[in-house]
Amino acid sequence: MNSNNQNNIAPVFHEVFCYFLDNNIDIVKVQYFYNYYTLKGWTNNNNKPILDWKKEVDEWFNNEIIEQTEE
Numbered sequence: 221m222n223s224n225n226q227n228n229i230a231p232v233f234h235e236v237f238c239y240f241l242d243n244n245i246d247i248v249k250v251q252y253f254y255n256y257y258t259l260k261g262w263t264n265n266n267n268k269p270i271l272d273w274k275k276e277v278d279e280w281f282n283n284e285i286i287e288q289t290e291e
Contacts, residue, residue: 233250236273240253243277249281253280
């Protein structure tokens, strides 16, 4: 599936990998992120479809940064 046409379609791994690279996000975590949301059927914590997976990546890692600074 290709998310370039519609954000609410699950991305292919290559798209997520490239997004991580383009945004200087640790690519070691790309497989974890991709597997996590693939297993969840690309739904959020409320079991609603993720409409913008790129936004989900940004929120995921912004929250991780906040948690690391609070430790």
